[in-house]
Amino acid sequence: MVAAVLAGLSLLSLLTCGYLAWGSRRGGAGEAPGNLLGEEPAAGAPRSQPHIIFILADDQGFRDVGYHGSEIRTPTLDKLAAEGVKLENYYVQPMCTPSRSQLITGKYQIHTGLQHSIIRPTQPNCLPLDNVTLPQKLKEVGYSTHMVGKWHLGFYRRECMPTQRGFDSFFGSLLGSGDYYTHFKCDSPGICGYDLYENDNAAWDHDNGIYSTQMYTQKVQQILASHNPRKPIFLYIAYQAVHSPLQAPGRYFEHYRSINNINRRRYAAMLACLDEAINNVTLALRKYGYYENSIIIYSSDNGGQPMAGGSNWPLRGSKGTYWEGGIRAVGFVHSPLLKNKGSVCKELVHITDWFPTLITLAEGQIDEDIQLDGYDVWETISEGRRSPRVDILHNIDPIYTKAKNGSWAAGYGIWNTAIQSAIRVNHWKLLTGNPGYSDWVPPQAFSNAGPNRWHNERVSWSAGKTVWLFNITADPYERVDLSARHPEVVKQLLRRLSQFNKTAVPVRYPPKDPRSNPKLNGGVWGPWFKEDEKKKKSEKSKGGNKQKKSKNKKK
Helix, strand or coil: CHHHHHHHHCCCCCCCCCCCCCCCCCCCCCCCCCCCCCCCCCCCCCCCCCEEEEEEECCCCCCCCHHHCCCCCCHHHHHHHHHCEEECCEECCCCHHHHHHHHHHCCCHHHCCCCCCCCCCCCCCECCCCCCCHHHHHHHCCCEEEEEEECCCECCCHHHCHHHCCCCEEEEECCCCCCCCCCEEEEECCEEEECCEECCEECHHHCCCCCHHHHHHHHHHHHHHHCCCCCCEEEEEECCCCCCCCCCCHHHHHHHCCCCCHHHHHHHHHHHHHHHHHHHHHHHHHHCCCHHHEEEEEEECCCCCHHHCCCCCCCECCCCCCCHHHHECCEEEECCCCCCCCEEECCCEEHHHHHHHHHHHCCCCCCCCCCCCCCCCHHHHHHCCCCCCCEEEEEEECCCCCCCCCCCCCCCCCCCCCCEEEEEECCEEEEECCCCCCCECCHHHHCCCCCCCCCCECCCCCCCCCEEEEECCCCCCCCCCCCCCCHHHHHHHHHHHHHHHCCCCCCCCCCCCHHHCHHHHCCECCCCCCHHHHHHHHHHHHHHHHHHHHHHHHC
């Protein structure tokens, strides 16, 4: 009976959309001049190493793609996914920095020290320099590596910049968000600066007031046009869209004027522009001779934010939470190299898996001393085999606001349930502490002009609750808590959490540094910490101490 009810609630049926042929649009987001529909130029026999194009969307909700039932049209994404492999059991992290760090290192947050929140613009913090990155490993085997878009892995010192972490070139923003046209970002009143970079310098010359989705796409086209397709390339395209602020060129509102909720309408226009941009990237891959030997991976970095127009229905929760709506993402792989094209992968896949998967495809080597949390899942995706992954540590955050009623007793003496944590083992998912905003937000919640939570389904948990257990395979919408019914399963997962926690490194979350103020850096957000100055100061202090000692001796 329960299964029937859950099945009835599902709105994930695939819609048959009227796909546009590649190139049937004109003048789109970042469209290059010339006829992109021409046949691919002869590029000679392609090398066995594939071209890798990783496209990361920002804050795209689980429902916000045509094939998940959205009212927002995404013909490009629908077509690419339908001809590739849809990942329907695919997980990321609930926020920007955590997902990006795990993608680029193949490691859980507890193993990089980034297990709390995101990297703030004013923090002297970045992805630890002792972590080997995906582009560094690809460069070792001859790849040209380029990044376009949002970094959000720290920049307080020069060594943290994308060009120092394995990318041959970088064009984009360092921060987590900013104006799509002016590229300015205020972290707090009076702490504002410019955030558009080319490699290691502010890209003032490239700032022509172009909408970032279109500007980034144009840059991608330039990179593809100038690179030799006989040599392997890794393109990491981290679009700013559809993260707030909610901005889009006027013409993309055309099909969405009937949406009364202004945030949802703006969000829809932004996603329409993003979909068109990805169409133009695909056209460029074909035009310049990359497509036949390419692997295109598409992923959102976390769930959508309903108050900013995103929808994760029928999943529970939103961005920033460990409910499914925060961590289960839109994802697919599109490639002529896939064996099972046009299929759906329901095996467990996590964002850390891309690191070993792509390095193996690139014929690279993974050092034995690198303790990865990701798995090579290419055969799972391409051939439909079982996933080597049986669990996911969603996170353990020891400094997040503790649940007031959490205790060791509630965790059977195994785990302190005041701590925010979440883990998935096979079909089971366990959450402890304060997992975050837990509403289900159905489509009708967006039917009004302003934010309205009247339609939301809300659950008032009994006082003192700090442990939840769900069978995610049977109950993907997290409606039936089974923690009281299966205490032995709860204990098993708590023990697994405890085992993971023994391998955790200390949290890196330093206080803000006043030297980060862009006013002290020419009005630009950028590296402010200088190691040499610190050494000089320490050397001066040592020298001063020596002089004082010598004077004391003379006396």
